[in-house]
């Protein structure tokens with residue numbers, strides 16, 4: 001089970017990569033087709049440096065084909081976990097994992113949160129302004145056992161209600177989408193209770209712009225770090241606490257390349273498309289997956305950062321313009337908070353249905369182009 005090993009060495013990464021490629025190109029129809037088309041010999045890929053000879057896949061490949069086409073045959077008979085993503089490109093992709101793969105992915109995320117927050121013990125983590133649905137327990141859900149306690153705050157609560165829950169919970173770390181946290185932050189000065197300053201705010205899911213980072217730091221009275229993740233892959237990279245202009249790649253989970261339009265890696269400092277190879281998901285292998293964002297390599301794999309991290313780092317990704325819906329009067333709507341938009345545009349037609357007005361409906365990222373046209 002080397003794919004689940006923590007603190008993987010360079011030789012561990014190469015060994016896991018070889019296994020992922022061999023299994024994908026032998027067993028998964030999508031890669032079998034690519035293998036035939038490009039006459040690929042999987043055994044010729046020995047290290048991460050050989051990876052660039054393989055073809056690139058994209059979300060189009062995953063949306064166009066049935067799940068059986070890009071899943072390992074074992075996944076069709078075993079019970080698998082399903083995660084759903086809504087991308088800014090307008091398509092949703094189901095990401096499939098076994099329970100063990102999902103647990104590893106969660107562990108990687110929590111480990112990085114814990115280190116980034118300065119190893120708090122115990123740790124109370126509050127998720128607000130995220131894609132969280134209400135559960136059987138209601139709009140605020142509590143999970144985990146000591147020393148880790150997680151509070152999940154439903155996206156259906158208004159920004160004011162989310163701010164009140166955050167103030168009451170006194171979390172060690174708050175994590176959420178920056179646009180939604182920004183809207184929640186605006187409610188903090190009006191709360192009746194005293195604000196307990198968290199150790200860290202972690203943003204994810206959207207681009208964190210410098211001005212918004214400053215706004216959030218000021219409003220929450222805490223430092224802010226950005227995590228780069230995607231539903232298809234889990235955590236990809238995280239902002240260095242000591243050098244905020246770079247993000248360290250999560251090397252236990254993935255390999256990141258920055259490539260030109262033809263799939264060839266570009267030199268450090270040159271912008272290009274982010275391509276991710278997942279190391280732990282055997283159920284739905286992602287090998288050279290073009291994720292839809294751009295960045296550039298900040299430092300190569302032998303680089304030692306002042307935070308003592310050794311490995312590849314990238315610049316903060318750019319290229320997701322859909323973080324906010326801006327209404328004609330200038331009001332901003334975060335796509336991760338439902339209720340704001342519903343009252344703001346009462347007479348607009350629901351673009352996803354084509355008729356009627358906004359009722360208790362969703363505003364999903366994939367609807368944004370339609371909403372823009374409707375406005």
Ligand SMILES: [Zn+2]
Pocket residue numbers: 240241242243248305306307308309
């Ligand atoms: Zn660092």
